[in-house]
Amino acid sequence: MDIPLEAAFVCPPGLRIDWGHPENCADRLPMTTRSKRPTVSEVARLAGVGTTTVSRVINGSTRVDPNTLERVTRAIEKLGYMPNQAARILRGARTRTIGLLIPSIADPFFSSCAEAAQAIARVNDSLLTVITTQNDPHVEIENLNVLMRHQTDGLIIAPANSQSPVLRDIVQRLTVPVVAMDRPLLNAGISSVLADGFAGAQEATQHLIEHGRRRIVCLTGEATLYTIRERIRGYRKAVESARLPCILDTSIRDYKSAEYAVQSMMSEAEPPDAFFTLKNSTTIHAFEALQKLKIAIPESVALVGYDDFELAATVRPSITVVQQPVDEIGRIAAEILFENLAQIGVRPHHMEPQCVQLKTRLIRRSSCGCSVLAG
Amino acid sequence: MDIPLEAAFVCPPGLRIDWGHPENCADRLPMTTRSKRPTVSEVARLAGVGTTTVSRVINGSTRVDPNTLERVTRAIEKLGYMPNQAARILRGARTRTIGLLIPSIADPFFSSCAEAAQAIARVNDSLLTVITTQNDPHVEIENLNVLMRHQTDGLIIAPANSQSPVLRDIVQRLTVPVVAMDRPLLNAGISSVLADGFAGAQEATQHLIEHGRRRIVCLTGEATLYTIRERIRGYRKAVESARLPCILDTSIRDYKSAEYAVQSMMSEAEPPDAFFTLKNSTTIHAFEALQKLKIAIPESVALVGYDDFELAATVRPSITVVQQPVDEIGRIAAEILFENLAQIGVRPHHMEPQCVQLKTRLIRRSSCGCSVLAG
DNA sequence: CTGAAAGCGCTAACAT
DNA sequence: ATGTTAGCGCTTTCAG
Secondary structure, eight states: OOSTTHHHHHSOTTOOSSSOOGGGTTTSSOSSOOOSOOOHHHHHHHHTSOHHHHHHHHTTOSOSOHHHHHHHHHHHHHHTOOOOHHHHHHTTOOOOEEEEEESOSSSHHHHHHHHHHHHHHHHTTOEEEEEEOTTOHHHHHHHHHHHHHTTOSEEEEOOSOTTOHHHHHHHHHOSSOEEEESSOOTTSOOEEEEEOHHHHHHHHHHHHHHTTOOOEEEEOSSOOSHHHHHHHHHHHHHHHHTTOOOEEEOOOSSHHHHHHHHHHHHTSSSOOSEEEEOSHHHHHHHHHHHHHTTOOTTTTOEEEEESOOGGGGTSSSOOEEEEOOHHHHHHHHHHHHHHHHHHBTTBSSOOOOOEEEEOOEEEOOSTTSOOOOOO | OOSTTHHHHHSOTTOOSSSOOGGGTTTSSOSSOOOSOOOHHHHHHHHTSOHHHHHHHHTTOSOSOHHHHHHHHHHHHHHTOOOOHHHHHHTTOOOOEEEEEESOSSSHHHHHHHHHHHHHHHHTTOEEEEEEOTTOHHHHHHHHHHHHHTTOSEEEEOOSOTTOHHHHHHHHHOSSOEEEESSOOTTSOOEEEEEOHHHHHHHHHHHHHHTTOOOEEEEOSSOOSHHHHHHHHHHHHHHHHTTOOOEEEOOOSSHHHHHHHHHHHHTSSSOOSEEEEOSHHHHHHHHHHHHHTTOOTTTTOEEEEESOOGGGGTSSSOOEEEEOOHHHHHHHHHHHHHHHHHHBTTBSSOOOOOEEEEOOEEEOOSTTSOOOOOO
């Protein structure tokens, strides 16, 4: 038994929803807003003991007389006492809060990562504080400072720029553990959890080649992100190995640009026979444009997208994609962070940074030319 | 000028990425992990002043000699000093953290709300801590306690059960402001920000009726949530006003159950001529089932869904939906929370609770029978 | 304009 | 087994 009385804080008296005694409910705290919460000394006074004893009870020390323990426990319940976190933190305790610094919460990829990370935080009795960067390096650094001011125990970050020397310097002089997620932070000596975009893109491109496609155009969207670059590398590797042309198009930003790009490419002398899109929005825009222009998928052009999305299987034709282990990424990043946290104090310095590369999975549906069972 | 030197904390010396002096970068803090951060007294000593003066400088008091201010500022920068939040909080300052208690982060609806709320928190110089309930009342209460232990300044919550007396009691005796989001918490005397599901569903059903549909089946999915109930009320109102049968089906949980439900209904003597689905997943499952069973939309049955989703416009036929003001909900909930926070101390008790009902919008696409421009 | 000192609530030496 | 006390880092009277 470690912290036997935590239950008293988790569910203060009368608030237990399972085994509560209704008669305890109504009359504990006055309805007028209590501005001051009870403190250890008040509990101590009521129980007729010293503050140390109360502290020991709260923290589950066994060296307390069963009799006193009983009295103290009752005093705690009577007062509805809850320890003041700030005081504990001031004395050096952890804040039990970790920070998550990501481009956006609304992005399904990152929101899934966040959900997974939060679950791990919960298991480790910690909270997750989410703050977004919109991929703006300035905002990123500012928010990183905000997080540090709030003394989060550690940090998971998806760096806007994997090579930013400024960010690297800041992270290196941080005294709390940091884990990079989805994108590494190069030479910062921190662990990172990534999906293997190179292999994923290579496999996808290779698959298209096996379908007999010869002019495979890679629709990158904005190509500044590390992840996108890796995918480009994978694509390039595959086409070059097959002595096929490497054709990159970075122009697609929205539906309009997609329609324009597709239309002009398809009316060239040697039109593409496949598109490989490197991110979700690009896949969708390209798909819509193809539909609108009545270009048959996969007959005229095949389509493979990077990153799965809910309706990829539902649209007609269903879209073949490279699927990333989204939850895993968030989960493992958080797990590594808490492992690091557990090491602090045990070993003089932080753990050896590790770089976890997660495998992607090619989900074969119809748009690549595979014939799949309907549904 | 309010807190003129916060800049010093936002961007400690050498870490400014715009106007930084590179030569300041490398040699400030020793590479060995500094376990102890500098404190006010260290700054005071270095600047040759008292701690009071340092505090004044930090907090932007104007009553400081320009000369001393200069010295102190330099000392702060030299040491890379950052105030210790815990100490401030212990003295009664806000934690500048608000909590968000939602069913799931991965759900696009709530992740969008969260993004909007986080943006408002940022504007108010606060952090957002997200914690999920999976709609489990037990988890909800436990997590609410966790949040309170962490002394968040306030709380935004999407209650798993709008009528839970237990949750109501807990919330009522909380000393921090609470705002309900998406779903109210009845009789708890707190503000709430909701989308008007009743009106939205009524309008959608009405629209189907205007298209000449007579047997409109409402596919509710799980019908325990407040929001779903409101939508059912709206549907019922519309069909009953038109003296049409009110047909509810609560059976759809996944693709399988959707296929089964659709198939059996369509083979009845009087098959439905329209489906009104009350949530995203139900819409998608029904749509897939209809596709699979080769039932023409909207010729055989029309389809209208509640809640918009990215590809609703892309699938064929495009799906007519009731669109909720997602960002607004998160934004306004957070705004009200910070308004309440601002009132504390000014007025003796919290502000009058307000209930904001946001209008939904019917997005007319093809599946309802409207002929829309392609795209 | 500036400084000394008290005290926020808690825990850990160090007594007893 | 239990109590006394110092002090975490900060702000804020209250004096100078």
